[in-house]
Amino acid sequence: MRALIIGIGQCGTKIADLFALVDFEAIAINTSKSDLEYLKHIPQERRILIGESLTGGKGVNANPVLGREAMKRDLSLVMRKMNSVIGYEDVDIFFLTFGFGGGTGAGGTPVLAEALKEEYPDSLVVAIGALPLKEEGIRPTINAAITIDKLSKFADSIIAIDNNKLKETGMDISGAYEKINYTIVERIASLLALIDVPGEQTLDASDLKFVLKAFGSFATVGYAKAEANKVKNLSRLILKSFENEGLYLDANIESALYGLVAIHGPPELLKANEIFEALDYLAQKIKGKQIFRGFYPDPREREVEVVTLLSGIYESKSIEDIILTAKRYAQSFIKAKEEAEVRKRELLSGLPDFDDLYPGEINE
Ligand SMILES: Nc1nc2c(ncn2[C@@H]2O[C@H](COP(=O)(O)OP(=O)(O)OP(=O)(O)O)[C@@H](O)[C@H]2O)c(=O)[nH]1
Ligand SMILES: [Mg+2]
Incomplete structure (x- = not known):
């Protein structure tokens, strides 16, 4: 990759x-x-x-x-x-x-x-x-x-x-x-x-490209990390990665088409039932219902790390605020500019040129 x-x-x-x-x-x-x-x-x-x-x-x-x-x-x-x-x-x-x-x-x-x-x-x-x-x-x-x-x-x-x-x-x-x-x-x-590396179930470049090929819509990357001895239930950590505080965009993740979740951590913590509980929940929640997944058990690891990618998002309050504010401003700016032009024309119309008031000053 x-x-x-x-x-x-x-x-x-x-x-x-x-x-x-x-x-x-x-x-x-x-x-x-x-x-x-x-x-x-x-x-x-x-x-x-x-x-x-x-x-x-x-x-x-x-x-x-x-x-x-x-x-x-x-x-x-x-x-x-x-x-x-x-x-x-x-x-x-x-x-x-x-x-x-x-x-x-x-x-x-x-x-x-x-x-x-x-x-x-x-x-x-x-x-x-x-x-x-x-x-x-x-x-x-x-x-x-x-x-x-x-x-x-x-x-x-x-x-x-x-x-x-x-x-x-x-x-x-x-x-x-x-x-x-x-x-x-x-x-x-x-x-x-975590792309193209060995693992239990792995993600390759084509998975990532599939998820990101989303007609110019929005995507967001979520993240959660915890020390292995503090993780009571992996499902909760996975959910945390795509909850609002995990993301850097106010987005309605239910409008997402695709998801991708990669989990990296000590093997004894990557429990299948806890992982699937969270992934099933996420698949149900998003519109496209497709979640790509990669699990990377690593015996040397002391932390559990979850990276989540959601793509195809078209509902985001952060984005809507920007677009609507810009549109509103553009409309009022263009209107004000037109009004100013009309006022200028009205005000200045009817004025003569210099020559009308200073006739015969230059002999040609
Ligand atoms: N996250 C983040 N945002 C930044 C940073 N620096 C600037 N911004 C944001 O980026 C915008 C400004 O973009 P810049 O990259 O400074 O501008 P530029 O593209 O270099 O263009 P000019 O300076 O106009 O030539 C502002 O809206 C800032 O909020 C940064 O280091 N991190
Ligand atoms: Mg600059």
Whole structure:
């Protein structure tokens, strides 16, 4: 199973850099030269500055029109570099990491997703994006809504992480970002680490691709971990992984089409009846009724870890709030703009030109 992580913009490249730290192949793309320099783990030759002719390497200041243009102008450079990193071995899934609320990531990611789909039709393109905080104001919300719409046409799944969920942790903002970035990487890395490895019942790349090939709908990754001696009933731990606090998105999991549950831990704890109790419950609960499962007994392990992936989700309060707020704002903005134009025309109509009032000043 080969995954390639591509970070776009500041948020996205920070997350990709953490993936590189835990040995994933990662590429960073940004309009900001200094943000690219700030990365620690992605090798220099895998950092791509785009839109330099447009912004002089200074970022696009949350303007996705510029982010989109930067990616378009340098798309052939990006795809060439991509090609040289990929070589001859196929990529199963491209994970594109980015922040929905900025300019480079929001504007550039859909352009790249479309190009990757065209160039590598057998690979999946999965977007992993952070949704803006409500306090950031209207602009990030609009950027997010329009980017969701565009990505839903090209990405196979969109894993949306709601930054608002981290406010509940009560940390300062940069600490909270760090934590959520780390959590995203931990979850996805734990999931990928269990694909194509030996186990009791295993998950392979085609299972994961099946689950994530979901017409650009939303997916969420749940997670729960406990020390082996504290696990009284594994069923409860599994359920916890996809309950609300396990997820980073307010989503109605009943609207999910597919689920995938991977459990890793000491053999004596992976009791079939407890596992099936939870999996049956989950299969009943989700719309698609299909759960892929992998059990990985490991005698060296002192912890039990459960990673849950739910895909095909189309009901999410986090997403609906963003879309409805953006639509409402767009309507009132467009109306206000039209009114302003009408008022301007009304006010200025009937004025003469200079020549009407200063006749005969210039002899021709
Ligand atoms: N989870 C998480 N979210 C972040 C992080 N940094 C920024 N964000 C979110 O991402 C959005 C801003 O995106 P950035 O990545 O900073 O913007 P960009 O894509 O670099 O685009 P420009 O800076 O406008 O060129 C905001 O809505 C933030 O909430 C981060 O490290 N982690
Ligand atoms: Mg930036």
